Amino acid sequence: xxxxxxxxxxxxxxxxxxxxxxxxxxxxxxxxxxxxxxxxxxxxxxxxxxxxxxxxxxxxxxxxxxxxxxxxxxxxxxxxxxxxxxxxxxxxxxxxxxxxxxxxxxxxxxxxxxxxxxxxxxxxxxxxxxxxxxxxxxxxxxxxxxxxxxxxxxxxxxxxxxxxxxxxxxxxxxxxxxxxxxxxxxxxxxxxxxxxxxxxxxxxxxxxxxxxxxxxxxxxxxxxxxxxxxxxxxxxxxxxxxxxxxxxxxxxxxxxxxxxxxxxxxxxxxxxxxxxxxxxxxxxxxxxxxxxxx
Amino acid sequence: xxxxxxxxxxxxxxxxxxxxxxxxxxxxxxxxxxxxxxxxxxxxxxxxxxxxxxxxxxxxxxxxxxxxxxxxxxxxxxxxxxxxxxxxxxxxxxxxxxxxxxxxxxxxxxxxxxxxxxxxxxxxxxxxxxxxxxxxxxxxxxxxxxxxxxxxxxxxxxxxxxxxxxxxxxxxxxxxxxxxxxxxxxxxxxxxxxxxxxxxxxxxxxxxxxxxxxxxxxxxxxxxxxxxxxxxxxxxxxxxxxxxxxxxxxxxxxxxxxxxxxxxxxxxxxxxxxxxxxxxxxxxxxxxxxxxxxxxxxxxxxxxxxxxxxxxxxxxxxxxxxxxxxxxxxxxxxxxxxxxxxxxxxxxxxxxxxxxxxxxxxxxxxxxxxxxxxxxxxxxxxxxxxxxxxxxxxxxxxxxxxxxxxxxxxxxxxxxxxxxxxxxxxxxxxxxxxx
Numbered sequence: 001x002x003x004x005x006x007x008x009x010x011x012x013x014x015x016x017x018x019x020x021x022x023x024x025x026x027x028x029x030x031x032x033x034x035x036x037x038x039x040x041x042x043x044x045x046x047x048x049x050x051x052x053x054x055x056x057x058x059x060x061x062x063x064x065x066x067x068x069x070x071x072x073x074x075x076x077x078x079x080x081x082x083x084x085x086x087x088x089x090x091x092x093x094x095x096x097x098x099x100x101x102x103x104x105x106x107x108x109x110x111x112x113x114x115x116x117x118x119x120x121x122x123x124x125x126x127x128x129x130x131x132x133x134x135x136x137x138x139x140x141x142x143x144x145x146x147x148x149x150x151x152x153x154x155x156x157x158x159x160x161x162x163x164x165x166x167x168x169x170x171x172x173x174x175x176x177x178x179x180x181x182x183x184x185x186x187x188x189x190x191x192x193x194x195x196x197x198x199x200x201x202x203x204x205x206x207x208x209x210x211x212x213x214x215x216x217x218x219x220x221x222x223x224x225x226x227x228x229x230x231x232x233x234x235x236x237x238x239x240x241x242x243x244x245x246x247x248x249x250x251x252x253x254x255x256x257x258x259x260x261x262x263x264x265x266x267x268x269x270x271x272x273x274x275x276x277x278x279x280x281x282x283x284x285x286x287x288x289x290x291x292x293x294x
Numbered sequence: 295x296x297x298x299x300x301x302x303x304x305x306x307x308x309x310x311x312x313x314x315x316x317x318x319x320x321x322x323x324x325x326x327x328x329x330x331x332x333x334x335x336x337x338x339x340x341x342x343x344x345x346x347x348x349x350x351x352x353x354x355x356x357x358x359x360x361x362x363x364x365x366x367x368x369x370x371x372x373x374x375x376x377x378x379x380x381x382x383x384x385x386x387x388x389x390x391x392x393x394x395x396x397x398x399x400x401x402x403x404x405x406x407x408x409x410x411x412x413x414x415x416x417x418x419x420x421x422x423x424x425x426x427x428x429x430x431x432x433x434x435x436x437x438x439x440x441x442x443x444x445x446x447x448x449x450x451x452x453x454x455x456x457x458x459x460x461x462x463x464x465x466x467x468x469x470x471x472x473x474x475x476x477x478x479x480x481x482x483x484x485x486x487x488x489x490x491x492x493x494x495x496x497x498x499x500x501x502x503x504x505x506x507x508x509x510x511x512x513x514x515x516x517x518x519x520x521x522x523x524x525x526x527x528x529x530x531x532x533x534x535x536x537x538x539x540x541x542x543x544x545x546x547x548x549x550x551x552x553x554x555x556x557x558x559x560x561x562x563x564x565x566x567x568x569x570x571x572x573x574x575x576x577x578x579x580x581x582x583x584x585x586x587x588x589x590x591x592x593x594x595x596x597x598x599x600x601x602x603x604x605x606x607x608x609x610x611x612x613x614x615x616x617x618x619x620x621x622x623x624x625x626x627x628x629x630x631x632x633x634x635x636x637x638x639x640x641x642x643x644x645x646x647x648x649x650x651x652x653x654x655x656x657x658x659x660x661x662x663x664x665x666x667x668x669x670x671x672x673x674x675x676x677x678x679x680x681x682x683x684x685x686x687x688x689x690x691x692x693x694x695x696x697x698x699x700x701x702x703x704x705x706x707x708x709x710x711x712x713x714x715x716x717x718x719x720x721x722x723x724x725x726x727x728x729x
Contacts, residue, residue, distance in 0.1 A: 037700065041687070042329045043650050044415070044694035047370075048588040051695045053420040054374060058423035060430075107380075236494035 001029035004137040004160070006128055007038065010070040013143055015168040018072060020141040021080055023163065025111045026199030031080075033071045034117040034131055035064040040101070041120045054143040068105065068117045069116055075107070082108040095119065097260050101127075126222070127154050127234045132160050139163055139192075144289070152280060153263070155292055161192065163279060163291040167256065177258040179250055180226045182218035185263025190226040193261035197235050200259070201294065204237040206229055207253060209246040210223055250257045254282075260290040301614070308611035312331050312344040314602060315611075315657055322595075322649050330591040333598035345605055354601040359473045361563025363594045363652065364465035365570050369549070370416035371587040372573040376542040378530045383424040386530070392522040394515055399427060399504045402605045405453030406496055409487075410460020411550055415691040416465070417457070421450040422695065424610060427528060429701075431521035442513035443605035445707050447696040449507055452684060454692045456499050459492045459681045463553050467563050467655035470600060474659045477604065480669045485554045485562075491674060494729055503714060508641055510710040525711055538578060545572045599656035612660035620665060631667055635726070637674050638662045641721055643682035646713075647689040649682040675726050682710035682718045 005020035008014035017033065022030045041050050052062050072090035077083045085108050095103040105117040120127045132140055135158045142151060144166025153166045178193040180186050197204050206213065208223045223239055230237040242249045254260060265277030279292045295316070300309035310514035314336055321332045339353045359620055382404070401421065409417040425446040433439035450564070452525035462485055463470055476482060515521075551570035553562055573579045606612040613682040623630040623637065662676045663669045683689030687704055689695045696702055 009618055038687075038697055040698060041694050042325055043589075043688070044691035045690040046587055047415040047419065048695050050371065050374065050587045051415075054419055055423050055426070055699075056381075057377065057426060058422065060426060063698060140597045183547055199668065212385065 001027045001137075002135060003029045003031045003138045003139045003141060004128070004131060004135065005031060005141045006031045006124075006143070007067060007071060008035070009032055009067055010199055013067075014074075015140060015170070016143040016165040017074055018170070019165045020163070021075070021078065023139075023199045025080075025140070027139075028193045030114050030116075031109070032118055032131070032135060032137070033068070034118045034120060034125045034128070035071075036127045037064045037119065037121045040170060041216065054057065062119070064119045064121075064209075065095070066121060068095075071117055072105075072107070075115060079110055082110055084108070087156075102131075107212055123242045125157060126239045126261055129158050129264050132158050139291075144184060150223065155280060155283065159294070161264070161291065161293045163289070166256070166283075166287050167287045168289050172257060174200060174202050174257055174259050175208060176200075176202055177250070177254055177260045178226065178262075179207050179209065179246065179262045180219075180222045181208060181246075182216070183263050184266055185293055187225070188223055189261055189263040189291075190229055192237055192291060192293045193226075194229060194233050196259065196261055197230075198233070201257070204235055205240060205253070205258070206230070206237055206258060207240045207242060207250065209242050210242065211243070211245065213243055215219055215241055246277050247285070250278075251285050252284050254286045254288055256288055258288050259287060262290070262292060264292050264294040303617070304614040305610050307343075307345045307505040308606075308614055311345055311605050311609050311611045312476040312615070314339050314343070314345075315606070318599070318602065319657070320651065322653060325449075328591065329544075329595045333591070333595040335530060336602050340601065340605060345609060351601060351605075354604045355597045355598055358561035358563040359466060359469040359600055360593065361561065362469040362566050363596050364462070364588075364612070365563055365566025365592065366466065367407070367411045367581050367588045368480060368570040368584050369546075369566055370381055370413045370419070371584050372570065372579040373412060373542060373546060374416055374419050374537050375579055375583060376459050377532075378502075378539055378542065378631060379423055380422040380532045381535065381539065382420055383427070383529050384527060385426065389408075392517055394445075394509060394513060394518055395504075397428070397518060397522075398445060399501070401446060401449040401505075402453035402456075402504050404499050405450050405671065406460070409454040409457035409473055410464045410492075410496070412463070412546070414454035414458040414465065417454045418450055418695045421454070422699070424448070424525070425450055426699065426701075427525050427619045428518055428521045429616050431524040433691060434520050435645060437512065440701070441511045441696075442515050442702040443699075445507055445511040446556070448511065448701055448706070448710055448715075449504070451692040451696045452503055452507065452710070453500070455681050456496060456503060456681050456718070459678045461492070461553070462497055462557070463566070464487050465681065466652040467680045468677050469591060470596075470603075470652060470655045471659055472562075473484035473716060474603065474607075474663060475670070475673050478607065478660075478663045478669065480663060480673060482558060483555050483670075491647065491729065492678065494679065495721055495725045498725070499718060501584050504720070506713045506717060507653065507710060509714065511706075542573070542578055545569060545576070545578075548662070549573070550585055554612030558628075560587040567728070595650075596652045596656065599653045603612055603656040603660050606657070607660045607664075611666045616661045616664035618667075632666055632714060634665055635672070635675060636719075638665060638672055639679040642676045642679040643715060643719065646680045646683050647685040653689060655680045657717070671726055675722060679724055682715050684714040684718075686711075 003024045069090050077084040094105050096103050101121040102117040107115045130289040139161045141163040155162050176197045206226050283290050296314050300306050341348050386400050391397040462468045485720045554567040619674045662672045
C-alpha cells in the first residue's frame, strides 16, 4: 500500500499528518509527505529559479523546505523513521531534484515502509494528481481547512481513495461510521474501515440506509458481510438500518464524533460534476474526517 | 472563426492575423501548452494561413527588440551571479537608516532607479535577499512580520516595475515600441529623450507608491534597529569589493554609455549583446550558466509576438481594429482625444496584468499607433502603461518572484495593486498632457 499525505504548513497540517501517519501505520504502508508550493508562471520560471538560487546564498531556504523540516521533526518525535535517519538530521542538501518542479528526500521508515518527503510547485490539484499517477498511491490524505472546492476537486480528479482530515480533534473520542449498501465500492470501503478502526482503536457503526421501508436482500447481505468481517478481526461494532434520504440520514448520524468511511460513487464523472454524488455531498456537509474509498 | 467571412474593410489576411492574435492571447493566459509552443503556432499559422511567406515571417521574427530581450535576460544572469546584492544592501542601509518608512522609500527608489537601466527581475532578484534578511531579523515569527514582509516585498516588486519605464533599456517592451515607432515612421526617440519624458513620471510615482504601500500594509515594526544591525554584520563579513565585482560594474557602465551614445546607430539589442560578450570574454559568467538561467521560451515568444504585430500592420488588421475602436468611441463623444488615450492606456495596463508586458506592447502597439492623435504620445503612453503590472501574480516576473517567497498572498496584489494602478494612470495622464 502507498499513502500520499499533502501538508501545507505546521499551523494547519498537524492533524492531517498525525492522522495520516496513524492510518498508514495500521496499513503498514509506504508514505510520501508532499508540500505543494505556489504555481510559477512559465513566463517567470527561470527568473524565479534564479532568484531562489540567490536566496540560498543568503542562507534562505526554498519555500516549503521549512514545512518538510517540520514534517521530519514530527516523524522523528513519533519514531516513524529509523534512528540512524533521525541522527543524520534533515538536510536540505538531501533534497534530490527529480523533475523540473519536484524535489524528493528518501527516509528510512520504521513502523511504516519507506517515508519520502517531496516538494512540488504548481497548481495543487494538478500536482497531487500527477504525484498520484506517478507513484500509484492507494490513498491521498489532505487537510480539511483548505479551500472548499479543493477536496471536492481532488475526489473528482484523483484516482486514489481520498481521506479528508476535516476538524479532527485529538482529544475527541470518535466512532467510525461505515455506510454499507450494494454499491461496488462497499466491500473495499469495509476493509479500509476495519483498518482505520484498528488504527484508532474505535467502535464501528455499520449503517445501511434505504429510501423505502423495505430493505432489499442485497442491502442486508452487504451489512451481513461487513459485520462478519468486523467480527473476524475483532472490532466492536453495531448495525443500524435506517430509512430516508441516505445523505440526510448520514449527516444526522455523524455529528462531530465520527470518522466516516464510505465507498466512492460509481456515477460517471460528468454526472458527478453536474449533479454531485452521495460521498461528495456528505464530505461537503459533514464537519468530520471522511475517507472516500475508490 | 476561420469560416466566417472577414468583416467589411478588413482584408482576408488581416482577418486571419486577428484570428491568430485571439488564439495566442487565449493560449498565453491559460497556458494549456508551453509558451514556446504558442510562439511556434503563431509563426506556423502566419505561413499556413497565407499571411506571409516563410522567409517573410522569419525576417519579421528577428529584430533588434528580440536581440535586446535576449541580451538583457543574459545580462541579468551575468550581473546577479556576481553577488553584488550585498553591496547593494550596504548602500541602502547607509542611505535610509533604521526607520521602516525610510527603508521602504529607499527600497522603492533604489529598485526603481536600478530597474530603469537593467531588467526589473534582475533588480528584484538582487533586492529580495536584502529585504528578506531585514524581515527575518525583525521578528520572532512569521505572523508578527507578515505585514512587514508584504510591505518590503511589494516595495521591491512595484518599485522595479515602476522603474522599468525610466529608460528604453528598462524593459523589452520599451524597445519593441521604439521599433514600431521607427517602422511606422513616427520618428526616433533617443535614449536621453526617453529619459526626459519618463523620469518625471517616476519622480511622482515613487513617493506616492510609498504612501500607498505604507497604508495598505502598515507594519507593527516602525524601527528596524536590530534587523539593520544584523544585516550590516552579515554584509560586512563578505569583505571588501573584489576585482570581479568591479569589472562587472565597469562593463555595465560601458553598456549603459553604449546605449546612451550609440543606440540610435547600432540598436539597443546589439549593445546588450556586446555586454554579454564582454562578460563571457572576461570569464565573469560561463555559457552553461547563461544557458541554464535564460528563459529561451520567452525570447522565442516575444519574437513571435513582434512578428505578429508587424503583420497586423502590414495586413491592415491594426488599422481596422483602431478604426473600429475609434468609431465606437465616437458613440460616447465626437471628441475622442481623451477617451482614446484612456482606452489605450487602461487596456494596455489591464492586458499587461494577464499577458506579459512585452507581448502586450507587441500586440497593442500597432493598434494604438493607428488610433490617431499624436502617435508619439500614444505609443509612449502605451509603453509606459505596460509597466502597470500590479494587479496579479502573473503580471510580471517581479510579481511572481515575490510570490514564490511564500510570504505574500494572491489577494495582496489586488489590495495594493488597484490603488497603484489608478495612481499610475493619473500620473501618466498629467505628465503626457502637461510635460
